[in-house]
Amino acid sequence: MNTVVTDARVDAAPAVTARALTRRFGAVAALDDVDIVIRAGEIHALLGENGAGKTTLVRILAGLEHPTDGEVELWGAPVQQFAARAARRHGVALVQQHFTLVPTLTAEQNLVLARPTGRWLPRRGDAAGRLRSLVERFGLDVRGGVPASELSVGEQQRLEILRALDADASILLLDEPTAVLTAAEAESLLAVCRRLADEGRAVVIITHRLAEVTAGCDRVTVLRDGKVVLADAAVSEQSKHTLAEAMVGRTSSATIGLAQMGDHELGVERIQVHHVTVGHLHDVSFAVRAGEVLGVAGVDGNGQAELESLLAGVRAPDEGTITLDGDRVEVMRPRDRIRRGVAYIPSDRYRWGMVRPMSIADNIELGRGGRWRTGRAARHRTAEPRLTEWDVRSAGAAAPVRSLSGGNAQKLLLAREMSPVPGAVIACHPTRGLDPLASSVIAERVLGAAAGGAAVVWIGVELEELLSVSHRIVVLAGGRVTGEFLPPFNRNAIGLAMGGDR
Amino acid sequence: MSAVTVDPGTSGAGGSGVEVAAGGVDRRRLVSTIGVPAGAVLASLLVGAVLIALEGSNPLAVYAEVFRGVFVENRGLRNTAIGATPLVLMGCGLAIAYRSSLYTIGAEGQYVIGAVAATAWATAGGVRDLPSPLLIVGCLVIAAIAGSAWSCISAALNTRFGTNIVISSLLLTYVGIAIMQWAIRVGIRDPESFIPASRMIGDAALPIVPGLNTHLGFVIALIVVPVLSVVMSRTRFGYRADVLGHNPNALGANEVRESRVMFGVLGLVGALAGIAGYIQVAGVTQRINAEFSVGYGYTAILVALLGRMNLVGVLLAGLGLSGLTIGLDVAERTYDLPSSLTGLLQALIIIFVVLADAIAGRIELRRP
Numbered sequence: 092m093n094t095v096v097t098d099a100r101v102d103a104a105p106a107v108t109a110r111a112l113t114r115r116f117g118a119v120a121a122l123d124d125v126d127i128v129i130r131a132g133e134i135h136a137l138l139g140e141n142g143a144g145k146t147t148l149v150r151i152l153a154g155l156e157h158p159t160d161g162e163v164e165l166w167g168a169p170v171q172q173f174a175a176r177a178a179r180r181h182g183v184a185l186v187q188q189h190f191t192l193v194p195t196l197t198a199e200q201n202l203v204l205a206r207p208t209g210r211w212l213p214r215r216g217d218a219a220g221r222l223r224s225l226v227e228r229f230g231l232d233v234r235g236g237v238p239a240s241e242l243s244v245g246e247q248q249r250l251e252i253l254r255a256l257d258a259d260a261s262i263l264l265l266d267e268p269t270a271v272l273t274a275a276e277a278e279s280l281l282a283v284c285r286r287l288a289d290e291g292r293a294v295v296i297i298t299h300r301l302a303e304v305t306a307g308c309d310r311v312t313v314l315r316d317g318k319v320v321l322a323d324a325a326v327s328e329q330s331k332h333t334l335a336e337a338m339v340g341r342t343s344s345a346t347i348g349l350a351q352m353g354d355h356e357l358g359v360e361r362i363q364v365h366h367v368t369v370g371h372l373h374d375v376s377f378a379v380r381a382g383e384v385l386g387v388a389g390v391d392g393n394g395q396a397e398l399e400s401l402l403a404g405v406r407a408p409d410e411g412t413i414t415l416d417g418d419r420v421e422v423m424r425p426r427d428r429i430r431r432g433v434a435y436i437p438s439d440r441y442r443w444g445m446v447r448p449m450s451i452a453d454n455i456e457l458g459r460g461g462r463w464r465t466g467r468a469a470r471h472r473t474a475e476p477r478l479t480e481w482d483v484r485s486a487g488a489a490a491p492v493r494s495l496s497g498g499n500a501q502k503l504l505l506a507r508e509m510s511p512v513p514g515a516v517i518a519c520h521p522t523r524g525l526d527p528l529a530s531s532v533i534a535e536r537v538l539g540a541a542a543g544g545a546a547v548v549w550i551g552v553e554l555e556e557l558l559s560v561s562h563r564i565v566v567l568a569g570g571r572v573t574g575e576f577l578p579p580f581n582r583n584a585i586g587l588a589m590g591g592d593r
Numbered sequence: 594m595s596a597v598t599v600d601p602g603t604s605g606a607g608g609s610g611v612e613v614a615a616g617g618v619d620r621r622r623l624v625s626t627i628g629v630p631a632g633a634v635l636a637s638l639l640v641g642a643v644l645i646a647l648e649g650s651n652p653l654a655v656y657a658e659v660f661r662g663v664f665v666e667n668r669g670l671r672n673t674a675i676g677a678t679p680l681v682l683m684g685c686g687l688a689i690a691y692r693s694s695l696y697t698i699g700a701e702g703q704y705v706i707g708a709v710a711a712t713a714w715a716t717a718g719g720v721r722d723l724p725s726p727l728l729i730v731g732c733l734v735i736a737a738i739a740g741s742a743w744s745c746i747s748a749a750l751n752t753r754f755g756t757n758i759v760i761s762s763l764l765l766t767y768v769g770i771a772i773m774q775w776a777i778r779v780g781i782r783d784p785e786s787f788i789p790a791s792r793m794i795g796d797a798a799l800p801i802v803p804g805l806n807t808h809l810g811f812v813i814a815l816i817v818v819p820v821l822s823v824v825m826s827r828t829r830f831g832y833r834a835d836v837l838g839h840n841p842n843a844l845g846a847n848e849v850r851e852s853r854v855m856f857g858v859l860g861l862v863g864a865l866a867g868i869a870g871y872i873q874v875a876g877v878t879q880r881i882n883a884e885f886s887v888g889y890g891y892t893a894i895l896v897a898l899l900g901r902m903n904l905v906g907v908l909l910a911g912l913g914l915s916g917l918t919i920g921l922d923v924a925e926r927t928y929d930l931p932s933s934l935t936g937l938l939q940a941l942i943i944i945f946v947v948l949a950d951a952i953a954g955r956i957e958l959r960r961p
Contacts, residue, residue, distance in 0.1 A: 234915050263906065395600050423850045445846070446840045455837065457849035 096251035104167030104294035105130045106262050107152060113160035114147050114317075118495075121147040122158070123317040129310075131261070134284050135292045136304040136326070138338055140498075140526035147189065148314070152295075153185035154178030165262070186251045186268060188497070188524060189441075192241035198222055198233050198250050203252045212396030225253045228417045229283055244438075245276055246392070251440040256287070263287060265296045265549045267524050269303060276390070281307035301331040306431030313337040335527070348559030349384070352538045354570075357562065361546040362402070362515060367411035370397040371570040379515075379546040384538065387550040388499030389589050394570040395519070396438070396549050400519045402548060403435045404428050405443070415515060424592035434540070436504060436521045437455075438550070444504050445492050449477065452488040453505050481506035482532070486499045505536055513540050516547040522556065534560055554585065619894060624956075626901045629949040634898070637941035644937065650928045651775020662923025663916045669923070674807045675877060676915035679704065679889040681814040682869040684896035684907040685821050686862035691827075692902050693858045694838040699891025700866040703767030704741035708874045709773050710739030712821075712881055713781045715797035727896050728797040729809075732871050741860040743769060748859040752852040759858075773812020777881055788824065790882040799876040808833025808876030815908075817865070822904045834858050866890060895939060898946050914939070 114122040122144045129135045134400040139145045150156045152163065157173040164170065165181040192201050199218035202225070203423035213221070222235045231249040239247060248268060255263060265284075267276040279388060283451060284294045288309075304311055313321035321329075321337040358381030367375045367571070371394040379385045389395065400406035401413055407422040414420065414421045421427045428435065437443035445454050452474040456464070465468065467489075469589060480503045485495055494501060509516075512570060520535055522530035538560060541547045557564060558580050564587035566574040574588030626925040642652035663669045673944040683700045690697050706890060720728070734735055746765055750756035776791070799809040825831035833854045836844045840849045869889070896914060900906030921935045929947075 248790050425847045446843050447838050462829050
């Protein structure tokens with residue numbers, strides 16, 4: 092398993108050469124005449140807004156999609172057939188943005204499944220040993236013996252990467268690997284990528300985080316609207332500013348946050364979480380006032396998922412109470428939540444917030460509307476202006492949500508949840524996986540709701556973002572509130588609290 | 594790192610950012626809604642033709658005879674309509690259930706329970722002398738309630754204990770048939786009858802509709818199709834049933850508790866199956882005997898699948914399958930063919946529908 096890449100390969104052709112790659116979906120070109128070269132031993136950042144075509148590009152390289160036109164060479168050999176298996180044989184491994192683990196199987200079982208060692212399943216101890224050796228070798232910590240569904244998002248991501256590495260990947264494609272990681276985790280992931288590259292692999296990272304590009308990558312290619320706008324540039328010659336400009340086509344600088352929104356008075360306490368215990372959470376209490384944005388910081392997997400489902404009324408606490416304006420939050424009565432003006436932006440929008448095969452118009456209606464529905468044409472007509480208002484770029488209200496890019500799907504979700512103006516917002520990683528422009532639109536809307544008197548709980552993992560949007564921050568670690576902070580925020584203290592006080 | 598940035602005033606601008614767009618979506622839907630069932634039927638008729646040829650008959654002549662048996666033969670169309678009635682009623686319910694990803698296969702049991710409940714009431718002393726319209730309406734209501742209650746046992750078991758609906762609904766069918774066997778021997782037995790059978794249903798029998806020459810049940814089935822189509826496309830219930838089928842988590846987090854929709858859908862399946870059972874007694878058999886359960890509830894599964902879970906499709910599939918059965922019956926007699934041909938063709942259709950569905954799915958995956 093050690094150093095899979097032969098020297099011959101390193102000396103030979105680049106790991107990936109793509110020429111004039113074009114991919115059309117109907118009338119829209121997701122990729123338009125893209126050339127890209129990726130060399131072994133380098134970390135290559137692929138930068139671009141949502142919908143710029145980054146994901147399409149790596150999916151083609153991994154053999155999950157065909158290009159409409161153009162050609163690809165892997166290690167100098169032209170790709171004849173765009174199939175996942177053929178790509179795997181060339182050492183290509185893709186870690187997708189949406190996880191592909193079997194949720195009921197443990198980490199070691201998932202590894203065994205992806206790369207069987209023979210006709211018989213390995214002994215439990217051997218499988219666990221294989222996981223352990225991978226964990227130690229790459230420094231990516233994943234618990235064994237627990238079903239994948241019970242691992243935190245960060246752990247699942249690390250498991251996905253381990254699985255790719257276990258398959259002797261020589262070309263590692265990571266689609267938004269850091270979107271769900273904390274700053275420290277992301278840093279260690281970049282360190283791992285560096286080591287993998289040093290061993291002779293080619294590593295491609297799709298990201299939105301400019302800091303990661305400048306800190307951890309060697310080369311960068313920027314895509315915009317399916318075209319290459321900055322080709323294979325050395326990162327050392329770029330700055331965050333130039334990269335941002337290439338990405339969005341203009342200079343964006345100001346950080347949106349409370350600073351831009353102007354001051355407003357905070358009102359009475361509206362959401363009260365009182366000594367709640369369930370799952371990872373242990374005796375958690377806090378309150379949110381009208382007009383206040385409460386940031387919940389912490390490493391993912393420390394009780395955020397439980398807190399989210401409690402606040403959204405999807406799960407009941409074992410102990411303690413959650414009240415909104417003094418009335419208990421009803422469990423599994425979603426219409427009740429909507430009637431009381433609580434907007435819910437779930438951390439996993441495709442699981443809790445949207446019905447992917449159904450149309451955009453149908454999704455806008457989820458949880459709204461009475462016993463009778465209008466005709467299909469009328470539904471599409473009423474949906475269209477809201478798509479325009481929220482800048483949801485789609486092929487029309489009749490198109491399935493499946494056809495939307497991540498950022499547009501999130502905007503669609505907000506178009507539904509944030510109108511009429513909500514009285515409270517439960518926002519869970521609302522900007523995860525979105526480009527800066529989409530993120531700023533979404534942050535602006537959520538903060539706007541707070542300015543209008545809504546009580547907002549913002550659960551996030553990106554500290555910078557939380558610092559700029561929150562009136563107050565509580566830190567979750569090990570299922571407990573380990574700190575509460577008021578501006579001006581003390582980063583070090585927050586960082587220590589995130590590490591847990593135990 | 595990625596601090597949230599703003600660029601006031603330009604958030605609406607920017608190039609097209611659609612990763613994937615619709616293109617030829619409608620055409621693909623058409624292929625899967627019409628191509629799949631048509632291809633499956635055609636393929637099974639082809640295989641059937643080979644089997645008929647092996648029996649020593651001319652397949653074309655046999656199929657021509659099937660056609661003649663339905664469209665030319667006296668009462669061919671009428672028998673087709675009557676045979677299609679229970680298939681369409683139950684197929685509609687099952688189609689909705691399958692759209693909701695509730696894979697119940699217990700319509701046969703609900704059909705039998707509905708028939709027994711309605712017959713028991715209509716033949717009870719004191720009730721059987723009521724005026725005919727009152728009896729019919731009463732029977733329809735009772736059959737619907739009984740079938741629905743029977744079906745909801747599956748929903749209750751699933752909600753309370755997490756029991757698999759496929760298994761519980763299938764096993765409940767055996768219980769339902771056992772109850773019927775008991776009923777015609779003990780519970781509602783006709784004391785005058787030699788063999789175990791219920792009393793004649795008497796004034797609760799369905800009248801013949803003038804002009805159509807079929808019993809009233811066929812008209813009921815014809816009305817149910819558009820009514821349910823409207824329910825599915827224009828009511829919250831239909832919307833929730835579809836959402837349940839695609840993403841139960843999103844349903845629970847935004848619309849309503851999943852189990853409520855499950856009870857609604859499975860209750861509807863049972864009500865339609867119960868009504869079908871009563872209609873069969875009141876329109877065809879006139880009483881329940883030991884051979885009452887002939888498997889319409891299972892054929893209805895095929896009807897729902899062949900109709901692509903679309904209610905108009907169910908109507909066409911029900912009529913088509915019923916016509917095939919009636920026509921083959923005539924052809925079998927004319928050409929002295931084995932009577933297993935109908936069952937064989939039905940089985941072939943199931944296999945080819947499933948196969949064509951898988952192929953269509955693959956083509957859709959291949960093509961963007």
